[in-house]
Amino acid sequence: MNTLRLDLPMAGLPSPAELTDGFADEARFLLALKLFEQGRISSGKAAVLCGIGRVAFLLAASRAGVPVVDLSSDDLDDEFA
Template structure:
């Protein structure tokens, strides 16, 4: 496994009221969610980056208002009506 080192200003951690461990966890989750939202990582890959099970990751997406499944207009148009 690779390790990345990120310099974070002390005042940023203080303003967020994060410990170093919490900052690392939150940063991994935020990066994973954004990379998934951009289509750069699958939900499974993003969950692995975040260090959580896929179901937990999908729940986190919903908690942050990020669409879990993204359909194109063509995909939506091809769908049968609900109900």
């Protein structure tokens, strides 16, 4: 499996006392969420990046306030017609 390593300065992160055990998972989710929100990756790729299932990612994205469906107003009218 190919991986990407990001080196981040500790000065830019919360203090070590504030870093929880799940911080790396949270950071992966937030990165995946932003890339998905920008349309740069699919929900499936975002889910892989987070290490969770696609449906779980979509539910979490929705809870985070990120729209998971991008329909035009014409498409919406067709859906509800």
